[in-house]
Amino acid sequence: MTSLLTVKLRRDLWATRSRLLMMVIAIAVSLTVFGAVLLAWSTMSREATSAYMSTEPASATILLDKAIDAQQMAAIVAEVRSRPGVIEATGRTQFSGEVEVNGRLLDIPLQVFVAPPDDPMRMAKFFPGLANWPPSPGEIFIGRDSLALLGVAVGDIVTVEVPGGERHSLRVADTVYDPSLSPSPQEQTGRGYLSTASLATSGDTAVLDQLKIQVADPGQSTPSRDRDAVVAVAGDVGEWLQGSYSLSIREIQVPPPYAHPHQWQADALLLSLLVGGGIALLLSTLLVANMLNSLFTQQIPQIGIMKAIGARSRDIGRLYLAMTLLVAAVATLLALAPAVLIGRVLVGQIFAFLGIEAASIAAPWWAYLVVLAAGLGLPPMMALVPLVRTSRTTVRAAIDHTGLPSSARTATGALARLSRIPGLDRGLLMALRNTVRRPARFLLAAGLLASAGTVFVAGVSLSAGVAAIEQQQTTQRDWDVDVQLARPASIEEVTRLLGQVPDVSRVEGWNRVPTGVAGPGQIPVTRTYPDQGHGRVTLTALPSGATTFRPPKLLEGRWLDPAETGAVVLNQITRNNTLPDVRVGDSVQLLIGGSYTTWRVVGIVEERGGGGGAYATAEGLAAATGQPQRVNQLRIATASHDEQTRVGVADALDRALTDAGIEVASAASVSRMEAISGGHLGPVISIVLAIAVAMGVIGGIGLASTMSANILDRTREFGVMHAIGARPERVRRIVTAEGIFLALASILVAILPMLGLTLLLGTGLGNLFFSAPLPFVISIPAIAIWITIAILGAVLATEAAATRASRLTVREALAYL
Amino acid sequence: MIHVGDVVKTYPLAGGSFTAIDQLDLDIAEGEFVAIVGRSGSGKTTLLNLLAGIDRPSSGTVRVAGADLGSLSESGLAAWRGRSVGLVFQFFQLLPTLTVAENVMLPMDFARTVPGGQRRDRAERLLERVGIAEQADKMPATLSGGQQQRAAIARALANDPPVLLADEPTGNLDSVTADAVLELFGDLNAEGRTIVVVTHERDIRSIVGREVTLKDGRLVTDQAERAMVTV
Numbered sequence A: 001m002t003s004l005l006t007v008k009l010r011r012d013l014w015a016t017r018s019r020l021l022m023m024v025i026a027i028a029v030s031l032t033v034f035g036a037v038l039l040a041w042s043t044m045s046r047e048a049t050s051a052y053m054s055t056e057p058a059s060a061t062i063l064l065d066k067a068i069d070a071q072q073m074a075a076i077v078a079e080v081r082s083r084p085g086v087i088e089a090t091g092r093t094q095f096s097g098e099v100e101v102n103g104r105l106l107d108i109p110l111q112v113f114v115a116p117p118d119d120p121m122r123m124a125k126f127f128p129g130l131a132n133w134p135p136s137p138g139e140i141f142i143g144r145d146s147l148a149l150l151g152v153a154v155g156d157i158v159t160v161e162v163p164g165g166e167r168h169s170l171r172v173a174d175t176v177y178d179p180s181l182s183p184s185p186q187e188q189t190g191r192g193y194l195s196t197a198s199l200a201t202s203g204d205t206a207v208l209d210q211l212k213i214q215v216a217d218p219g220q221s222t223p224s225r226d227r228d229a230v231v232a233v234a235g236d237v238g239e240w241l242q243g244s245y246s247l248s249i250r251e252i253q254v255p256p257p258y259a260h261p262h263q264w265q266a267d268a269l270l271l272s273l274l275v276g277g278g279i280a281l282l283l284s285t286l287l288v289a290n291m292l293n294s295l296f297t298q299q300i301p302q303i304g305i306m307k308a309i310g311a312r313s314r315d316i317g318r319l320y321l322a323m324t325l326l327v328a329a330v331a332t333l334l335a336l337a338p339a340v341l342i343g344r345v346l347v348g349q350i351f352a353f354l355g356i357e358a359a360s361i362a363a364p365w366w367a368y369l370v371v372l373a374a375g376l377g378l379p380p381m382m383a384l385v386p387l388v389r390t391s392r393t394t395v396r397a398a399i400d401h402t403g404l405p406s407s408a409r410t411a412t413g414a415l416a417r418l419s420r421i422p423g424l425d426r427g428l429l430m431a432l433r434n435t436v437r438r439p440a441r442f443l444l445a446a447g448l449l450a451s452a453g454t455v456f457v458a459g460v461s462l463s464a465g466v467a468a469i470e471q472q473q474t475t476q477r478d479w480d481v482d483v484q485l486a487r488p489a490s491i492e493e494v495t496r497l498l499g500q501v502p503d504v505s506r507v508e509g510w511n512r513v514p515t516g517v518a519g520p521g522q523i524p525v526t527r528t529y530p531d532q533g534h535g536r537v538t539l540t541a542l543p544s545g546a547t548t549f550r551p552p553k554l555l556e557g558r559w560l561d562p563a564e565t566g567a568v569v570l571n572q573i574t575r576n577n578t579l580p581d582v583r584v585g586d587s588v589q590l591l592i593g594g595s596y597t598t599w600r601v602v603g604i605v606e607e608r609g610g611g612g613g614a615y616a617t618a619e620g621l622a623a624a625t626g627q628p629q630r631v632n633q634l635r636i637a638t639a640s641h642d643e644q645t646r647v648g649v650a651d652a653l654d655r656a657l658t659d660a661g662i663e664v665a666s667a668a669s670v671s672r673m674e675a676i677s678g679g680h681l682g683p684v685i686s687i688v689l690a691i692a693v694a695m696g697v698i699g700g701i702g703l704a705s706t707m708s709a710n711i712l713d714r715t716r717e718f719g720v721m722h723a724i725g726a727r728p729e730r731v732r733r734i735v736t737a738e739g740i741f742l743a744l745a746s747i748l749v750a751i752l753p754m755l756g757l758t759l760l761l762g763t764g765l766g767n768l769f770f771s772a773p774l775p776f777v778i779s780i781p782a783i784a785i786w787i788t789i790a791i792l793g794a795v796l797a798t799e800a801a802a803t804r805a806s807r808l809t810v811r812e813a814l815a816y817l
Numbered sequence B: 001m002i003h004v005g006d007v008v009k010t011y012p013l014a015g016g017s018f019t020a021i022d023q024l025d026l027d028i029a030e031g032e033f034v035a036i037v038g039r040s041g042s043g044k045t046t047l048l049n050l051l052a053g054i055d056r057p058s059s060g061t062v063r064v065a066g067a068d069l070g071s072l073s074e075s076g077l078a079a080w081r082g083r084s085v086g087l088v089f090q091f092f093q094l095l096p097t098l099t100v101a102e103n104v105m106l107p108m109d110f111a112r113t114v115p116g117g118q119r120r121d122r123a124e125r126l127l128e129r130v131g132i133a134e135q136a137d138k139m140p141a142t143l144s145g146g147q148q149q150r151a152a153i154a155r156a157l158a159n160d161p162p163v164l165l166a167d168e169p170t171g172n173l174d175s176v177t178a179d180a181v182l183e184l185f186g187d188l189n190a191e192g193r194t195i196v197v198v199t200h201e202r203d204i205r206s207i208v209g210r211e212v213t214l215k216d217g218r219l220v221t222d223q224a225e226r227a228m229v230t231v
């Protein structure tokens, strides 16, 4: 570029600074969102995987039905290590039980992970803060993120109930960082780490029931990423254990390889954010390209002059490329710091959600590069076509240039016919005609606004969908107190005992037993993680005449008949996690209390989280296990349903049962469950709304720029209107009406995408978080709010343009080049 | 210096086409000062546009300052214009965001004929020549119409082009100023520059060496040094 063109560029930039500033803001806002999410996601992916893998997690955990002693386990481990595909093995156990801290019984359980004192800790590792493995007998390590939840500190005494009912008082000797588990506060479970030496006091040495193995692909020394390969190797090991050691295998747990238990949720969240941010970025660069186009177009007369005195297209092109690059560079510079900052806040929250400590919160270099490339590269790319076209303008084209494309004539022609209708306000008609005079510009501005509206309404509708699920669950819940018994008890005895508690109006007893699902002759395989939280299957035995239960939505087959035996209904989550190919009519094995029982699948139901997984009748369970009907879960309706009665009854029930020797795991009002549920989608929805706000800003800028470009185009026209006596108020009204027409058009344009996006997100996120689509709900308040915002925003965004138009003097208008 | 051979220029119209220049032949020798006159709509601007390479003829050849315009690309035309012709058209006002002097320097920048250090000096000399040296550092919008026109002439002379094309350079000027501008043209012609000017000024004949009259795109009279040639 010649030096004088640089001077011209500098002065043009100054002359158009307010428009350039809007372009910079539009790109900077969307690039901030996009950059923050990309930086957060890339950091999270790297750190989550490396933190999770730093524990050398087991590829598979083979759960023995009966524990064996340490010596036998050591012998098995030694042999398993040399089996094909196995690169590491160790024997462990774990249990979950009540815990007392300094003599006070807590209402959350403690999950305890146990390893022999001589475990080399080469796999399924965890990281004690100060001490080394093992803790001395009589000592326990506590998960660091459990401390606050349990209210303990190093040096405190905790009393742990071990399997078999014995209680051990242990001193908290150290804290443990274990990034292989989901965070303790989220699961509402404390975590402890013990050596078998601390359990040995009971005299029973057969305590190890988990064989953990790491599986590698042939010829490799790092754990396999292929879950099917892991399942195959673990299945081989399981059969070998059954054959060579006559051990019965309860279940093989194979969680998704290389993935932290919450990683998929974090991934889903950030990826949907990234897509949203990406769309916002594309829209904003599209807007900027359009704004630049109108800036270039406005300069066509000047381009003609320059061409006439010897400028080549190259010279002109460089001038406008420099302008575009400058906008892109300033926007990128502005966006960089907030993107890094917001990205770090986001990634911090996600690390907390994952329960991991990052080695570094710096994003990988390629993520910065992508942000820079997007910020610097996208605007010139989008502006390339108008840029090249404008710089190629011939002198002749510049002379002929009138500022209006020929396509405008069709649209305005149709509207011209409208003006013959008597009684229509001429000013309004004029506004309407002006709105569509530049169809491409009109569509872009309406499209931008519509996108923002679409995302906003979809976001609010999502939370309405979640609320609808909760509402449904609450209205279907017609009992007041939930009681979990530590061990199954006879329903007659429980009913008799509870009958004496005041305010109890009805008692219903269920039996829920942990189970494993397998095909005939197979070992059950699940996706369960070491925290036992995910992918666990429970068989719910429904009492005849159950009133507190409504059969879930059937996907296949039928629901259970009353008192039917041998029939089981699975939900879709269980089917996907265990036997994805199982159909109605197939035979399956359920492992209950250590023995395999055979059932026929009569139906598949759809449940959203919290569902049991498998359903049978109480009679069916009794028949299959050859034991009398017993219950371990009670649902109690109280005389009145206020919180005070519920809590009072819960406490009274707990006392009555405990006094009668029936151990109660928990007794609580149902309202506590309501408080726990639901929170998971919250962050997603707030993020969707944040994207909607970003898009709203871009849409507002789009509207403002469209209006000001429209007015620039018509500078002469307004000048003429003033010259023939139009009052400023009237001009202002016309311009404002144009903006409102645009907003109304954007609302019309948004209707279909709004329905589509809500359906899409509801299905996608519902499947992710609840394993079933969310109910399709469109939030009417959201639509009302959006319409109000769009119209108010239109008036505001048009304000500057309207003021300018109404103040244009005749002289200014005629001097306009 | 200028050769127009059997040139036709038609404009496409909604119903058929309109012939603005009809089989026109015209030769102008180096150093001539030619006025093109004729009624409004007779094709004067069209002819000048053809000479400036702004329009291409529908048929026929146009050769100006040694270049066959038909064979030049758009960027070739731009480079040729930068070096070989100066344009003073009503349409080509000054660039609003550059000062008067900068406007005059701009063609030198594009053509790179004058060394960077001398451009400012040359611009000042040209402005002095057209009589508005004191306006050099003002913005065009603050100049009067006549001053702008003279600045445009200075700009047209920036690269010392052998040919000067002007379309109604005195259209907006009072008669005194118009005379001054025409006188300036005469001086420029005296230096050996070939000048073609479209004008409505009546007393043009006292200055120009030759007057060409157009009617409906055809050459009606070509009057050189009081000798009548009828075509």
Ligand SMILES: Nc1ncnc2c1ncn2[C@@H]1O[C@H](COP(=O)(O)OP(=O)(O)OP(=O)(O)O)[C@@H](O)[C@H]1O
Binding pocket: B011, B012, B018, B019, B020, B038, B039, B040, B041, B042, B043, B044, B045, B046, B047
């Ligand atoms: N771009 C165009 N498209 C169609 N017709 C055109 C175009 N430009 C000029 N004409 C027509 O060609 C004819 C000659 O126009 P031109 O501009 O050359 O006239 P002129 O002699 O310069 O007139 P004036 O003295 O009014 O400037 C006119 O009838 C005009 O309508």
Ligand SMILES: [Mg+2]
Binding pocket: B044, B045, B046
């Ligand atoms: Mg003309």
